Amino acid sequence: MLTLSIENLVVRVPDLQQPVLVIDRLDVAAGQHLAVTGGSGSGKSTLLNILSGLERVREGRVLWNASDIAPLSESGRDRWRARNVGLVMQDFHLFPGLTALANVLLPARLAGAADAAILARAHDLLARVGLSRPDQRIETMSRGEMQRVAIARALLRRPGVIIADEPTASLDVESGAAVGDLLLEVAAETRSTLIVASHDPRLVERLDRRLSLAAGRIVADNAASEVAA
């Protein structure tokens, strides 16, 4: 379980005068389930990249359990992420040539943590996302099946926070609902904080807190009485 606090965050990109993300203050309690919504280009992926340490914080502070990740080097952020974050990104980062099961297990194997219990959990998670062929090679899978492998991998090591970017985007209604069930069940089981960027109203409405971004700013937050536009 990780608590998040963002203070005075400003994210800029080369070639643009206006920042792409400005968040003066955001607090997310440990174990909270947060949906990040907003139109295309509103800053959702930028926020998730910052929160997961994929992108460096250059202005402001991003504190996880009161520890700021902004000063960490890239390798420091990689280590922090491997220990704490279950990440589901839009482009999955799966490895062709490996089976579904091997992809799910890879981060645990790299960390020297792939024991019998982890192997059993990998099988269980693949079954729960509806994949019955753990030995199928990744490159032969459909996009929706790959999405489910990426989700199983993210949940394997009971991360303190699960961060998912459009986790139901490639899925039909039924598979999307199953993935929503799984994310919520696993987050509850492991008491993980859950942060999901999504356009999918069926998923968004199941999360207890909803934050809406427009042009890189928070314009609605159902947990806040006042929101700066």
Ligand SMILES: Nc1ncnc2c1ncn2[C@@H]1O[C@H](COP(=O)(O)OP(=O)(O)OP(=O)(O)O)[C@@H](O)[C@H]1O
């Ligand atoms: N490296 C970059 N250079 C220029 N512009 C960038 C860069 N990275 C992000 N942006 C811009 O920042 C804005 C926010 O992008 P972001 O990907 O966070 O949006 P999003 O809400 O996730 O959109 P989508 O729903 O389409 O994925 C967009 O206008 C994007 O074009």
